[in-house]
Amino acid sequence: MTPPQLKTLLLDARLPRLEVRMLLEHVLGKPRAWLLAHDTDPLLPEVAAGYESLAQRRLSGEPMAYLLGHREFMGHRFRVTPDVLIPRPDTEVLVEIALECLAGLAAPAVLDLGTGSGAIAISIALARRDARVMASDVSAAALAVAAANAWDLAASVRLVEGSWYEAVPAGEGFDLIVSNPPYVASDDPHLDQGDVRFEPRGALTDGAGGLEDLARIARGAGRHLKRGGALWMEHGWDQAEAVRDLLAQAGFDGVHSRRDLAGIERISGGRLPGGAPGPSEGPASVPGV
Numbered sequence: 001m002t003p004p005q006l007k008t009l010l011l012d013a014r015l016p017r018l019e020v021r022m023l024l025e026h027v028l029g030k031p032r033a034w035l036l037a038h039d040t041d042p043l044l045p046e047v048a049a050g051y052e053s054l055a056q057r058r059l060s061g062e063p064m065a066y067l068l069g070h071r072e073f074m075g076h077r078f079r080v081t082p083d084v085l086i087p088r089p090d091t092e093v094l095v096e097i098a099l100e101c102l103a104g105l106a107a108p109a110v111l112d113l114g115t116g117s118g119a120i121a122i123s124i125a126l127a128r129r130d131a132r133v134m135a136s137d138v139s140a141a142a143l144a145v146a147a148a149n150a151w152d153l154a155a156s157v158r159l160v161e162g163s164w165y166e167a168v169p170a171g172e173g174f175d176l177i178v179s180n181p182p183y184v185a186s187d188d189p190h191l192d193q194g195d196v197r198f199e200p201r202g203a204l205t206d207g208a209g210g211l212e213d214l215a216r217i218a219r220g221a222g223r224h225l226k227r228g229g230a231l232w233m234e235h236g237w238d239q240a241e242a243v244r245d246l247l248a249q250a251g252f253d254g255v256h257s258r259r260d261l262a263g264i265e266r267i268s269g270g271r272l273p274g275g276a277p278g279p280s281e282g283p284a285s286v287p288g289v
C-alpha cells in the first residue's frame with residue numbers, strides 16, 4: 001500500500017480550500033508554491049497531527065488569524081494573539097485619513113489610543129518616517145504584541161500603558177489623535193457570533209451602549225491636541241450621526257464621516273479651530289517691513 005501523500009490533506013473537505021492551504025503552509029513553514037510542487041510527498045505523521053489539531057480548532061470557530069498568529073493590514077504583516085483585536089480591512093480607512101491629515105505637516109505628532117496590535121500606529125509610522133507616533137493601551141499584554149510588531153516592522157512608536165488619556169504624559173501636544181475604541185454595545189448579539197467570540201471583550205465593547213469610550217475620547221481630545229489638530233475615530237455602522245454630535249459638542253469644526261469598503265460610514269472626525277494657516281491661506285507677506 002502506498003503511504004498517504006500531502007495531497008490527501010490538501011483535499012480536506014471540512015474547511016474551505018484556502019484555509020486548508022494556509023494552515024498547511026503554517027504547519028510546514030513553506031510557501032504555497034512549495035506545497036503544490038510537493039503534493040505527492042509522503043505525509044509525515046507530525047505534519048498530519050499538527051494540521052489536524054489546527055483544523056479542529058478552526059472547526060470549533062477559532063479565527064484564522066489567531067491560528068496562524070498573523071494578519072495583513074495596510075500591506076504589513078502584524079502578529080496577533082488573543083490579547084488583541086484582529087485588524088480589519090475596514091480600519092484601513094482610518095489610516096488613510098490619518099495620512100491625509102498629516103500631509104503638509106513636517107515631523108507631525110500623532111497619538112493612537114487603544115492601539116491593540118499596534119496596526120494603526122505602526123502603519124502611520126511606516127508611511128511617515130518623520131512622525132512622532134505615540135500609542136497607548138490599557139492592556140500590558142496588548143502592548144507586548146504592539147512592541148513585537150514595531151520591532152518586526154522596524155517602526156518607531158512610543159508605547160504607553162493606561163486607560164485612554166491617563167496613559168498620555170502631560171504636556172504632549174498632538175497634531176492628530178486616532179482611535180479604534182471598543183464601540184459595540186454590550187448586549188449586541190454580534191458579540192456571540194463568529195470570530196468575535198474569541199477576541200478580547202474589552203477591545204470590542206465598552207460594557208454599555210457603545211458610545212462611552214467614543215465620548216470619552218472626543219471630550220478629552222482638546223487637552224491633548226494642538227490648535228488646529230484633528231481627531232478621527234472608528235465607530236459602528238449605526239453610530240456616525242451620534243459620533244458627529246459628540247465631536248461637535250466637544251468643539252470640533254468641519255466634522256464629517258467617511259465610508260469603509262462596504263459603503264458604511266465607519267469613521268468620523270473633525271479639527272479644532274485655530275490651526276496654523278495652510279500654505280494657500282497664509283497671511284500676505286508685507287514686503288519691506
Ligand code: GLN
Binds near residue numbers: 183184203205
Ligand atoms: N468592527 C468590529 C466588529 O464589528 C469592532 C471593532 C471595535 O469594537 N473597535 O467586530
